Amino acid sequence: MPPPFERHVFVCTNRRPDGHPKGCCATKGGEEVRAAFKEELDKRGLKRSMRANAAGCVDTCSFGVSVVVYPEGTWYGGVKVEDVPTIVEEHLVQGRPVERLLMPFNKKAER
Numbered sequence: 256m257p258p259p260f261e262r263h264v265f266v267c268t269n270r271r272p273d274g275h276p277k278g279c280c281a282t283k284g285g286e287e288v289r290a291a292f293k294e295e296l297d298k299r300g301l302k303r304s305m306r307a308n309a310a311g312c313v314d315t316c317s318f319g320v321s322v323v324v325y326p327e328g329t330w331y332g333g334v335k336v337e338d339v340p341t342i343v344e345e346h347l348v349q350g351r352p353v354e355r356l357l358m359p360f361n362k363k364a365e366r
């Protein structure tokens with residue numbers, strides 16, 4: 256399926272210099288999380304309808320690794336490689352956001 260994709264995942268892979276006060280998602284595993292999304296989508300035969308892209312800083316650094324899923328505009332924080340299969344299965348495939356990984360402001364916005 257050509258764009259627009261059914262779901263589009265943006266994973267922050269921003270890297271800041273060591274010691275930067277804001278930190279960055281790259282040192283928390285952003286690049287590995289993005290690779291895991293790509294691999295999981297490929298493994299499930301979804302890569303033509305859903306896409307995972309690297310993103311720069313999305314300004315939620317303290318919650319990193321930051322992941323945003325569109326078209327819903329769902330924001331996940333503290334995402335680890337081991338969370339990726341759950342997000343793909345529960346959210347991307349079944350359409351149910353993974354509550355335990357939602358960023359705090361996202362939870363408030365939905366209630």
Ligand code: FES
Nearest residue numbers: 267280312313316
């Ligand atoms: S560095 Fe990832 S959200 Fe800012």
